[in-house]
């Protein structure tokens with residue numbers, strides 16, 4: 496599949512560009528289907544983008560928002576991706592978007608999978624927009640290299656949309672959308688900043704070993720807009 500590379504001089508110009516693209520796609524989705532769906536990633540990279548999106552005039556009450564992955568912590572924990580989204584995206588004009596959390600009351604993430612799958616099933620699919628991030632180890636969503644659940648998460652025939660993950664090299668149990676669930680998206684953006692991540696994504700594009708770098712599985716199966724700035 497094709498990686499369309501968009502290289503920017505600054506993170507500010509990247510965020511302005513990707514913000515406009517996302518809003519246009521969501522607007523089209525609302526016009527065509529009455530609602531639109533947006534899947535976002537957590538971590539630090541999307542924070543300025545969330546701030547920009549939250550200021551956009553859009554019928555946010557017709558937009559369903561969920562996460563590509565969640566850390567299995569309370570939603571007021573500093574590491575919670577839900578907390579990040581609530582504080583930076585679901586504010587201002589976007590405050591009335593419909594948020595679909597990936598954290599349940601289950602103590603162990605593996606006991607929360609079926610409830611998360613039901614929540615995802617209730618969303619309009621394919622998703623209109625998926626914004627993926629990537630760790631410096633080549634993980635995306637919570638599909639981590641070396642985690643015992645990686646093969647199941649990457650199995651396109653599993654029929655599963657969510658998977659509980661114990662990362663080998665990162666804190667917290669996770670809930671992640673599986674590869675087939677991520678791929679069930681009309682537009683996929685890979686949103687990266689910093690020289691290190693550019694080196695990592697170039698390394699990812701140069702080889703096929705998905706176990707070493709799970710982001711490769713997305714790049715192999717989908718057309719992706721790679722948005723990068725220093």
Ligand SMILES: O=C1O[C@H](COP(=O)(O)O)[C@@H](O)[C@H](O)[C@H]1O
Pocket residue numbers: 536537538539540541563564565566576627628629630631635636637
């Ligand atoms: O743990 C995670 O890390 C990745 C990358 O985060 P960043 O802080 O380097 O931007 C993120 O895409 C993922 O959603 C998150 O749970």
